[in-house]
């Protein structure tokens with residue numbers, strides 16, 4: 001196993017609910033380490049803080065304490081907890097992918113455009129982007145009739161498959177997966193699994209949350225269990 005890719009150290013995150021004058025400690029002193037090439041799983045009850053960890057890594061949330069060291073291929077060691085926006089934008093474009101638990105889609109962008117855009121922004125040409133888009137949408141068995149439609153009206157499973165396709169088509173160096181199989185049937189789960197395995201062979205490192213423990217344990221090399229915002233290593 002390779003060197004350290006991601007090191008979360010003493011991470012804490014508190015939310016203040018102003019209207020209720022209340023504070024919620026979502027994460028307390030969390031430590032987590034991922035080496036290059038690993039697939040690390042996070043498990044725990046609903047509300048225990050799993051998504052908050054991934055969102056801090058992707059910087060959807062700003063942590064309030066702690067460090068998130070990411071060893072970037074292009075930029076060297078970066079503390080994601082403090083890095084400026086332009087660094088985060090760069091890493092999201094070229095190195096770190098994220099499949100969110102709930103898909104928010106951009107209005108007036110078709111399924112095909114969403115996936116193609118993800119490839120284009122990495123600097124590839126249009127022909128390559130188009131080929132990769134077709135390959136991905138075909139792999140996830142998104143109905144051809146939907147390719148040029150707007151995802152706003154897609155079913156939950158269709159949105160999710162599109163979301164995964166969009167993240168995976170970039171072959172990111174680090175892929176964050178927040179319950180990517182939650183509303184999928186068995187056949188679609190298999191499709192996700194095949195792609196995860198393919199990406200792992202190509203060197204993608206993954207940090208993922210799955211409610212389907214059997215699915216997760218068939219893939220992951222290590223697991224962290226979180227309980228009310230704190231970790232117990234399994």
Ligand SMILES: Nc1ncnc2c1ncn2[C@@H]1O[C@H](COP(=O)(O)OP(=O)(O)OP(=O)(O)O)[C@@H](O)[C@H]1O
Pocket residue numbers: 015016024025026044045046047048049050051052053101
């Ligand atoms: N933006 C936010 N504002 C206020 N509280 C939040 C916010 N995001 C998360 N929380 C709170 O932080 C805690 C952890 O939430 P989180 O989404 O990380 O849980 P989870 O483990 O992913 O749960 P689930 O399995 O249901 O997805 C919860 O109590 C949640 O209500």
Ligand SMILES: [Mg+2]
Pocket residue numbers: 050051052101178
């Ligand atoms: Mg969650």
